[in-house]
Amino acid sequence: MRKLPKSVNKTIRYIKYDAPEDKLDALEREINKAIERRKQGRESEPNDRSFQNAFNAVDCD
Structure with missing residues (x-):
């Protein structure tokens, strides 16, 4: 396995076991959006709270 940054490994572990x-849909959407931005050469805004807002919109009770 290729060596990935620790944060990516933690994210993958979270998705596999704890999320x-x-x-999962919100996580998938945001990860795919970040990948597409990167491929298009756009950097995400440092104050972009869309992921946090999408993630908090779903109750986990």
Whole structure:
């Protein structure tokens, strides 16, 4: 396996084992959006709270 940054490994581990199923769609959307931005050469804004807002919009009770 290629060596990935620690934060990526932690994210993958979270998705595999701890993320509630109802939050997987929000995670997938935000990760795909970040990848597309990177491929297009755009940097995400440092104050972009869209992921946090999307993630908090789903109750995990």
